[in-house]
Amino acid sequence: MNKVGEVSNLKVPALGRGVALLEAVAREPGLGFTGIQERLGMPKSSTHHLISTMCELGLIKRRSLGGYGLGLRLFELAGIANESxxxxxxxxxxxxxxxxxxxxxxxxxxxxxxxxxxxxxxxxxxxxxxxxxxxxxxxxxxxxxxxxxxxxxxxxxxxxxxxxxxxxxxxxxxxxxxxxxxxxxxxxxxxxxxxxxxxxxxxxxxxxxxxxxxxxxxxxxxxxxxxxxxxxxxxxxxxxxxxxxxxxxxxxxxxCTSADITKPPKSRAAKSREKGR
Incomplete structure (x- = not known):
């Protein structure tokens, strides 16, 4: 998901564009404004507003060497997800x-x-x-x-x-x-x-x-x-x-299972037959 056309069918297209921005920056750390605009296929004004909003939320950040990278808020969320x-x-x-x-x-x-x-x-x-x-x-x-x-x-x-x-x-x-x-x-x-x-x-x-x-x-x-x-x-x-x-x-x-991994899983029909025995 990295083009506007690919998110237009979503119920909340703006959220889709935000995810597309995160994916672009994650794949190419240091990606600049022009690169982001090209990857997302968005107008300059819309790209600027999206980047500004994502920076305010801590989801992306400006890098000291130029361009943008993932923000610390994402790592916090990732840590919570890992624990759960x-x-x-x-x-x-x-x-x-x-x-x-x-x-x-x-x-x-x-x-x-x-x-x-x-x-x-x-x-x-x-x-x-x-x-x-x-x-x-x-x-x-x-x-x-x-x-x-x-x-x-x-x-x-x-x-x-x-x-x-x-x-x-x-x-x-x-x-x-x-x-x-x-x-x-x-x-x-x-x-x-x-x-x-x-x-x-x-x-x-x-x-x-x-x-x-x-x-x-x-x-x-x-x-x-x-x-x-x-x-x-x-x-x-x-x-x-x-x-x-x-x-x-x-x-x-x-x-709590130690199934023989060389054998295929049982079908639902087979499981039902076993339960009926």
Missing amino acids: NDLQRDAMPILRDFAKRVQLTCHLGVLEQNEAVYLARVEGARDIIVKSHVGQRFPVNCSALGKSLIAWMPPELLDIVIASLAFEKRMPKTVMSAAGLRLQLADVRRRGWAIDDEEQAPNCRCIAAPIRDRDGMVIAAISAVGTLEQVEDKRFDALAAQVMAAANAISESVY
Whole structure:
């Protein structure tokens, strides 16, 4: 959402323009007035009033080096949101312990439309730090986290997600077709874990596994990412087992479940039959 035309159908278009401004500044810290106006496609006077209002509310601020950045009020709200997120709160001790044991950067993420979004990040080895941040988004087709989040989707929902993907070529190994992605997802379901082998960024490998709720539905995933040297071929099986164990531990802690992640969730009809026995 970054053009006026995209928010005109909202019940409160002005709020949509405010969100579009926040997204523009978040993606390009230091973006100036002209850049904001171009990204939003708004008249100069309207852009000026919007920026002034957002600054007064503390949602954006002028940067000392020029342009605009996110305001402290947003970080305050983000902190409150994090504290109220049961999944993130309960998963963090397990994620921290896991990152310490595998000495890799680890993430907790969820699905939003056709993107994987990081909810939490924990650094492992201090000598090699993988660049990432909370709130970062990736297309599901080129991230291990994303593949874990969609692999066990009901077929009709999976079709919708795959149809919405742009399949942009980020790296030479990035999967570039729906057919190719479906083959990868079949492997994910068979193994119980997903991999990103330099599909998102150079010299980076990532292994991810899903977190399930009481009904066996995938509602989040965790991942461990490192350099090719850190995540070498001979480490795959052991690391994958550790990722799945940590994901299962979070499922047990948050949702009191330890479902076999290689099996699809039960359908509503199946659940009804079980209740009737």
